[in-house]
Amino acid sequence: MTDQTIKPWAHENDVDSLYVPVYIVEMAKEVVQFYDFQVHHMTVMATKDKKGGAIWKIDTSDGPFSLKLLHRRPTHSKFSLGAQEYLVKEKKARVPTIFKTKQGKNYVEMGGKLWFIAEWIESLRPVSEDLEGTKKLCYALGEFHKLSKGYVPPAEAENISRLHRWPRTYERVEKKLGWFRDIANVYSDMPASSTILSYIDNFQEQAQQAIKRLGDSNYKEIVSKGTQEAGFVHQDYGWSNAQMGDEGMYVIDLDGVSYDITIRDLRKLIIDRMHSLEQWDINWIREMIQAYDQANPITDDEYELLLIDLSLPNLFYKNMKDIVYSPTTFMNESLAQDLQLIIELEKQKWPVLEELSKDRKGG
Template structure:
């Protein structure tokens, strides 16, 4: 099995929810031979067929563990594994400890990917989807960011940093707005094309104004402070990846961690939560920011950048960018409805941002 390279696999209505190709199951069994574990049961709990990743829960004589097949390049996976070890061993953070192989390694390479075993933390329960739950989630995120400062990746790991990418991200957002417009014009008969054409100018204007404010911000000064100063962002943090354990909040699924300004995680969490509420709520936003600030203080300059990032048309862009790939499938009735929901939610955003804009003035 030495020459096997793991590839993404196809799933369709004939395959069950957690289908995994047989050769990957065999590789998983080979990988486990590197561990001093008496495995009584293996159960698949997550798959990423489009990327070639998976997670199993293992029942062993020494308690439950997880076996993860990481879908990223091995050098990129080394970055996140190094981060997980740093957080556990150096910073005593509540993230799952990695189980070492028989020869004291943190991972096994097989099929051109990295695999690792970690402790399965039990019990873990999602926090309640209310303001109190949101506060706990934000405090845990702030704690994670603070504890991740000072991380130095292993020498052979590739550098995963998004610290310098903010201007490019915003430029891409502005550029894609004209793509959306052109595609909607090209497919005028599709249900979502008229509503998309109706609103794209508004969101493009938001992005342009945001870019102007961003260029006046302290961003360049922040970047000069370097990666170790800022620490890591989770990149996929939310109600499933921050959960309550017996001794406090745990953060799981660290495969995508990268260096960045920490408020990017906070912004994603806030705008995603507001999208779930279908309206922006000043109390929620304020309390979420304050809870985060208690764990990882936000300076007035960083708060200003958070406000700029919140004001960008993030939800519109995130939900519309798929149109580029398969417009004739994407521009359907469902997308027309989604556009309406995004527009309605967006209208409630501006009074909230105006209300909280000056909360941090004179603080510091």
């Protein structure tokens, strides 16, 4: 058995997105020997080469399965695997069932990482990206969040929680916006610099206002209720990780789940949709919120936090945060063009948020 520690391999191959180093392929072959079936064929389906993760579809004597190499530290992965098993066994949720090893375990530890096998659901297909498909996605997200409540992780797992991190996250965004200004000033001759400098003061002020609003909200009261009451977020929810099967919508790829105020997943989905639509459409957002609310009723306090979270310059920050790694290559003409839409969207959202606040009493 190889004892080599698994490392990210993005630097090894920048052509083939499905490339996996030979030593990891050999580990995968060793891992499947811990299971009570014969493997006929293994196909790489996706990789996280920058983090050291991969997914295979394996054809076996017992049918198709997925084999997944989790890139996170083992104690973190034990939290997500426990969550996946909890959803299936205790809540009958539509998430892939974990297949046990010969020893009855949920995973195999090898190369300093956890590997696990789960059912491969052949019928899964993405829903449409129109409004009706988006509503199905939002309803399934609400179901997922509702069913996630009550989870207690295994004793050997970390307690993965972002519940108390909202203030720190907001403060980090505000601080980094200041860094973006400093970088744009230093590299003032780059194509995107003038655009950044024209709007960065406004975005930093919005972040400061969001910090204040969060402090004035019932955030502390919500998080004081603890992790089981909060449930957990998916963190990477979207069209690839929520798909339609013969029995309804399935949620897959749960390895990033964390305790949190679950409304944050919905915020991310709204931002993603508005970016794709290239406009802030209040009717879409209302329909998305209503679909989610049907499955998992949103309290007034959670609704307020949704609006506060939407008020951050999320889209601008998301598209700018890599500037700190290589300013001269990042602030090019392409970024300058992309920022035109992003800045327009950040402007458009304010009257929409104002209208949304009127949808709830006291909003």
